[in-house]
Amino acid sequence: MIQSLKSVFKIHELRQRILFTILILVVYRVGGHIPLPGVDTEALSIAAQSFQNTLLGLYDMFAGGAFQKATVFALGIMPYISASIIIQLLGAVFPYFQRLQKEGPEGRKKLTQLTRYGTVAISALQGYGVAIFLQHMNAGTSAQPMPVVPNPGMGFVLLTVLTLITGTMFIMWLGEQITDRGIGNGISLIIMIGIMVRFPNVIFKEVTLISEGVRSLFAEVILLGLMVLTIGFVILLTQGTRKIPVQYAKRVVGRKIYGGQSTHIPLRVNTAGVMPIIFAQSLMFIPSTITTFMGDVEWLQSAMRIFSIDHWFYWLVFGLLIIFFTYFYTAIAFNPTEVADNMKKHGGFIPGIRPGKRTAEYIDNILTRVTLPGSIALAIVAIFPYILMNVMGIDYDLASFFGGTSLLILVGVALDTLQQIESQLITRHYDGFLKSGKLRGRRRF
Template structure:
């Protein structure tokens, strides 16, 4: 392992990518502590301490997990990258009902236009959410050092600029660094909460609120769940494909056998991120405007992240996005068309029924994969309700945070493995590759 780490930094290309990634993540973490102009940080800190047992703080803790604590700091990055993800979801759903948008993504020029539209939409979402933040700040006594109107304008401009800057940072990580930039920003925000959560856990044990034996049992369960998540992320179903002899130009290609690797969870962490982003948008609005509007306060209480309604909606969204994203990324009709055009066939399946067979296989593997993701999403509630763990600690031991951390880590390691193997070096694992599990 030590030799692999040394080799990793010997490769100039990989070393530069890692340094760029580290630099941008540092910028993200520094920005999480820069407050919006016109906010008194000390008053804000005292307010949250005095409201530590209220439902609003529970919602704040939930939103903090995706912004690395920036939300409770009222920083310029307090909205994080979630407005961009929410806008992406909106456009993905619009493509289902607006054929012209779907046709636009068929060529590179159209995809660039779609990216521009997504960014414009992100600005609108940021403006709405940032205005909601100003209303929330106005409900906190003595926290604003400016008048309502100037603070509203400055806060909306600062927070919107901060989120758009994070979109740019995510793109730079993807282009210059290692891994998917947007996912890594969410990953960094979750990991940044670990030290505070461990301190909270230690204090709970020290004060006698938690039994040390119970803590060890929960952490053993946590290790088992991590192993299951890794197994699920790497599991594959291989579909055998045979290609007959064919002539291309003046060359004849012999028959060959290969396979299509279908992952148990083809969409990875995308359904979890999408479901979280889609719920965090109305959740933030309801929580922020709740003190001013009574029915929104009722909505905020109803959408409590630890409550049954939220968990049911969250579970259904994960399953729906798992099927939706799989159909978009792995289109059975296109796959069947390419197999036929190249003279291929699946043993035991008639050629005209290839689409039906591939769709059936995908549905069979996506359903248990999505149900497993939904099961993981319920773990924080179980840990908090039955073992009396603090909310900040329970959120780290399962649910969205665990799936994102494991999924992003595996994807990033796979990319590093690919670069190292391309330069004829062993990978990070003992055998030089992260194995997929055949099922």
């Protein structure tokens, strides 16, 4: 491992890519500390304490804490992600977007352009909502008001909307620069860094608890062991695949012979990735978000007891929603009929299965069976942090690193970046991080 790390910095191009990526991420973090003009940051820090278990808290996690601080990067990269998801969903419904997805580089270029336009539109809508929301926030009382925006008005709204749109587009540009000139997927790395910035604060809290005698060193060792086991389980879930063997018949084109090879279709156990948890969590946070805005309404407070994150009913509904959205998003992300048609066009077939409709049905049947354990495992990973909060009494910031959206994103992005570095090393005849040149996280189920 040490020798491989040395090899990384021996290769000039790879070293330049890594340093460029680090520089861009530093720029992103600096922008995450520049507050919006016209906002009282002290009053905002007091008023934002109610964000933690609401939809705003989920949004703040993707923005790397910038939303809670009302910085120029307050919207983060979420408008771009939302626009990308909308374009992808439209591709499953409208023929125009389906054609663009099949047109190769030109089609992808057009989809990227539409995604950028969508990002501007979503940023404008969300920026207007943030401006209005900030104007109505008050950290004080009716007797001693402490408004977050001392001088509200249309000027503040327009300036805030323009600033937030610019911030989001700049983040999107930074992500594209990392993808083109750095290492790894730029957008994913930006989200990952936004999550990781909370980890030093979590460590500081745990050290303080040990020094004050609130938590024993033995309990911390147990937590560390659980974290290692959980990360290992998430790696297996992320890398697990079911391989379907495929053979290609020999074809004679002119004087050349094509095909005659054996390969496989890797069906991932978790094809949907982290998206089911994001969708399910967004729905589960709606009641608490409404309660935050509605105030102390008695019947809402009573209903919120069963939608609290420490209630078993919340865990049950959350898990069922994750299973549902896993199947839903897998059906959108992977089309067995399209895969079967492409195989048939290129002379490929699954041994013992007729090409065409029967092949599509066979792939769909296997995908359905593989997705079930994957969705259940995904639900367990998502619920595990809430169980730890109840059993061991740890706070939300620490628990979020034991599962859920945070851990899945961290593991997925880290594995993807590591694979890209590994391929760069092997291409230049260096040993990778493993002698075989493959990550051991790959498993066949």
